Amino acid sequence: MARSFTPKVVTANRLIQGDTVWLTANGYWSSDICEAEFITDAGTAELRMIDTETQAHLVAGAYLADAVMGEKGPKPIHFREDFRTRGPSNYAHGKQAEKVEKNV
Amino acid sequence: MYKYNNFDEDFVKERVSQFREQVSRRIDGSLTEDEFKPLRLMNGLYLQLHAYMLRVAVPYGTLNSAQMDKLAHLADTYDKGYGHFTTRQNIQYNWPKLSDVPDMLSELADVGMHAIQTSGNTIRNVTADHFAGAAADEIADPRPVAELMRQWSTDHPEFQFMPRKFKIAITGSPNDRAVTKAHDIGLRMVLLNGISGYEVIVGGGLGRTPMIGKVITDFLPQADLLPYVEAIISVWNRLGRRDNKYKSRIKITVHEHGIDKFRRLVDARFIEIRPFFSGIDQEILAKIEKQFAAPEFKIADTKGYEAVRLINPAFRSWTDTNLKQHRADGYVIVSISIKKHGATPGDATSDQMRVMADLARTYGHDELRISHEQNVILPHVHKSDLSKLYTVLRTAGLATANIGLASDIIACPGMDYCALATARSIPVAQEIAVRFDELKIEHDIGALKIKISGCINACGHHHVGHIGILGLDRAGVENYQITLGGDHTETAAIGERAGPGFSADEIVPAIERLVLGYMDLRSSPDETFLNAYHRLGVAPFKAILYPQEKANAA
Known part of the structure; x- marks a missing residue:
């Protein structure tokens, strides 16, 4: 029997800016995790990771991160991924301070 | 201070132009x-949680004012107006854009700085006593040798693909301020019959498997230093474990083979390679030494300084904690x-950097140092200039009188920035410092080293803190373990784990309880936390940290 699959999102850092982005269902990278594609099966997860190899000109370091579906869209489970949606706690820098751009 | 010669300048500029090409090939898609990744790491560029991070080497922690001004300029132009000084005497920029990094490196090259070998499995920035060249207790300034090692190790063809990174620290003083016993190689200058040489310590390190370094030779003549260090690294480069990242550092090699066998292998290798060192290294060293000649110290009256100390308690408090004895009279x-x-x-704004550069220019013979404790040092200031200097520092928010006290905390960037971290360390440090300031007891507490790491790799040196804090991920929640009794000096020791970890909410109250408890336990106000710990052992401190368990056992 296949192992149960925890839902995922694909996340990475933008190649030039280095900021965090998430892969949307239409294949764009969004600065907002709520717009990420919520992946619920291992097969899709694998396919999306293969797809990211064609995105090397846009992003670096893509990986799958555990997520749950919230009211506005996918949300991170682990605190590390939660920090990545906001920025550091010592300054109002990063996502928490910047206008979220929808697509790249 | 060392000034780049034509060779250094050409070399660093060539490296910048190579990296510029590499970045453009990455951006246009010709490089995956x-x-x-290995190319950017060779040039100090990491990809972190929220952005890239550029780690710039501050060689042996020494800067002049023009270099500090340049660091401020980079912070304003390419980052968010600040920089982070690290426990390896480097500076890190947390928000550069990939496309800007070649320009940043080019600007650094203009002032004789670079980011080469600040990452990767190479010999990293050689660190030194931050009071080098100024301390009253010093045999000689260790920085010329550190500069020699910088030149020798930079792009050394044998040492570009080693089992793991390699860190060297050097001190010219018997009072070890460079944590030499927690480095892959620690060098301590010693005198034998009036001749200066080195005690060489090998196989120290923190991280997952903390170890105190072992003495491989208790006296090495100066002229043999480079070939001997090369012999050590060469033996490890061959023997070191490339099969397991966690066993690859030299501390494991020395531990697995034993220091006696390791010493025999090094001695044999040294005999092989010594003849190839024709003495050119010593000629180069002699030239470098001239560049590190002490400044011309002035002679002036210090009565004004004493008078201000008497009438200004804030100034007096600052002079009590933030000054150390200089080797020159009046300094x-x-x-x-x-x-x-x-x-x-460790975070300084660009304005603060410029203020410090300016103070160095005006009152400090143009010299600055970065300490592994993440502070900035003006190594040569005459007492007659101190009150003016203090006034400027105060205006810039740089006059905190807490050196060596509870709020002078080492903290790594932790999970606020670092991709390797398992928990945050900065907020814990901030809260502890604020709490002790509210209680107004840190001067009463006295000498105390609190060191915080956000993961097992121990960049925050928690193992050698009197109180060490290690942030971990326990089942998806931040959790903080406390170690007690660590020591980073010549009597180096690894702290002992106190017991189960504390949650993010519990850790600051636990530290407060521990420190207040120590104040009750100490035999007199002069007995430091570490001395009390040595006298009493770990048990009473555990009882303070875990009162519930004590109650349950009763």
Whole structure:
């Protein structure tokens, strides 16, 4: 029997800016995790990771991160991924301070 | 201070132009991330949680004012107006854009700086006593040898693909301020019959498997230093474990083979390679030494200084904590605290950097140092200039009188920035500092080293803190373990784990309880936390940290 699959999102850092982005269902990278594609099966997860190899000109370091579906869209489970949606706690820098751009 | 010669300048500029090409090939898609990653790491560029991070080497922690001004300029032009000084005497920029990094490196090259070998499995920035060249207790300035090693190790063809990174620290003083026993190689200058040489310590390190270094030779003549260090690294480069990242550092090699066998292998290798060192290294060293000649110290009246001390209690408090004895009459070493209560340990704004550069120019013979404790040092200040200097520091928010006290905390960037971290360390440091400031007891507590790491790799040196804090991920929640009794000096020791970890909410109250408990336990106000710990052992401190368990056992 296949192992149960925890839902995922694909996340990475933008190649030039280095900021965090998430892969949307239409294949764009969004600065907002709520717009990420919520992946619920291992097969899709694998396919999306293969797809990211064609995105090397846009992003670096893509990986799958555990997520749950919230009211506005996918949300991170682990605190590390939660920090990545906001920025550091010592300054109002990063996502928490910047206008979220929808697509790249 | 060392000034780049034509060779250094050409070399660093060539490296910048190579990296510029590599970055443009990455951006245009001709290089994949897998191909590019080792190239960017060789030039100090990491990809972190929220952005890239550029780690710039401050060689042996020494800067002049023009270099500090340049660091401020980079912070304003390419980053968010600040930089983070690290426990390896480097500076890190947390927000550069990939496309800007070649320009940043080019600007650094203009002032004789670079980011080469600040990452990767190479010999990293050689660190030194931050009071080098100024301390009253010093045999000689260790920085010329550190510069020689910088030149020798930079792009050394044998040492570009080693089992793992390699860190060297050097001190010219018997009072070890460079944590030499926790480095892959630690060098301590010693005198034998009036001739200076080195005690060589090998196989120290923190991280997952903390170890205190072992003495491989107790006296090495100066002329043999480079070939001997090369022999050590060469033996490890061959023997070191490339099969397991966690066993690859030299501390494991020395541990697995034993120091006696390791010493025999090094001695044999040394005999092989010594003849190839024709003495050119010593000629180069002699030239470097001339560049590190002490400044011309002035002679002036210090009565004004004493008078201000009497009438200004804030100034007096600052002089009590932030000054150290200088080797020249009338001079002191000034430590500028980059640990204002509630601020991020080691973070300086560009304005603060410019203020410090200007003070170095005006009152400090143009010299600055970065300490592994993440503070900035003005190594040569005459007492007659201190009150003027203090006034400027105060205006810039740089006059915190807490050097060596509870709020002078080492903290790594932790999970606020670092991709390797398992928990945050900065907020814990901020909260502890604020709490002790509220209680107004840190001067009463006295000498105390609190060191915080956000993961097992121990960049925050928690193992050698009197109180060490290690942030971990326990089942998806931040959790903080406390170690007690660590020591980073010549009597180096690894702290002992106190017991189960504390949650993010519990850790600051636990530290407060521990420190207040120590104040009750100490035999007199002069007995430091570490001395009390040595006298009493770990048990009473555990009882303070875990009162519930004590109650349950009763």
